[in-house]
Amino acid sequence: MLFSIGELARETGVKVPTIRFYESIGLLSEPLRSEGGQRRYGAEDIARLSFIRHARQLGFDVDDVRELIVLSANPDRPCTEADEIVHRHLREVEDKIAKLTALREELARMVCGTRHGRIGECRVIQVLADHGQCHDDAH
Amino acid sequence: MLFSIGELARETGVKVPTIRFYESIGLLSEPLRSEGGQRRYGAEDIARLSFIRHARQLGFDVDDVRELIVLSANPDRPCTEADEIVHRHLREVEDKIAKLTALREELARMVCGTRHGRIGECRVIQVLADHGQCHDDAH
DNA sequence: GGTACAACCTCTAGCGACTAGAGGGACAAG
């Protein structure tokens, strides 16, 4: 009926120290304890921690996760806030993709065509030393 | 002829505390000092710090930058090592793009179609609570 | 009941690459 922290870790795929960490920052509430002081969890803890893990894997930061937990506990409130959080995060992800894509182009153009030159003629080093050789000023 | 740290910052676009930080981790060598103990830089410091800034903007980590600096100081050595660093970094960037793109799809599918529902029926919360609703197990 | 050993506990420190702030000294212009 009650699990140890190790069992909870196995059930959810979240590492033991991470579970304790989540408790310390208030993402998980304090669990019951055994007589000897060890943490004891129930089924609802598995659900909550799985929720947290999933949100983290989707890239939400801890504050967003906190907010999403509060929202999920209030089924009657409107969906707009949750939507807002996801939309904002989606925009951030798209931003990152755009930046990384520009970066990829820059790096691809940087690579020495001739793999056997000397540093003196190496495009990599030249480009690094002279930003003017880049296509995109933004990076 | 010699610049203060603030002037170096203005020339290169690197913030003053960051310059001191780079010195502390050995990316920049220790500069001359004024009689009163303030840092004094020359033209070659601008070149080196610009090189560093550029490499950082391209996403190279500090260890890579360190290596690239050493390489750039040895024009006679072959280009292969520099090439290796850039290729490795390029692969990392491509990896990140792939992961973020998968994430974007997942998030896009998560967003509530109806913006005026309640949390109880909100896809966002449902998906978070149940990983089975995701297309991609990898995240 | 004893013993072994894995799993648990708390606490502190470290990662990367900065950034912020406190509390004070140096320098240039007027």
Next chain:
DNA sequence: CTTGTCCCTCTAGTCGCTAGAGGTTGTACC
């Protein structure tokens, strides 16, 4: 000589964990 801006060092904080030290509890087996 004063004003004000810049500079100095040092410490601590950011984010989300992760690693390790040093000690305690729980459980399985004999």
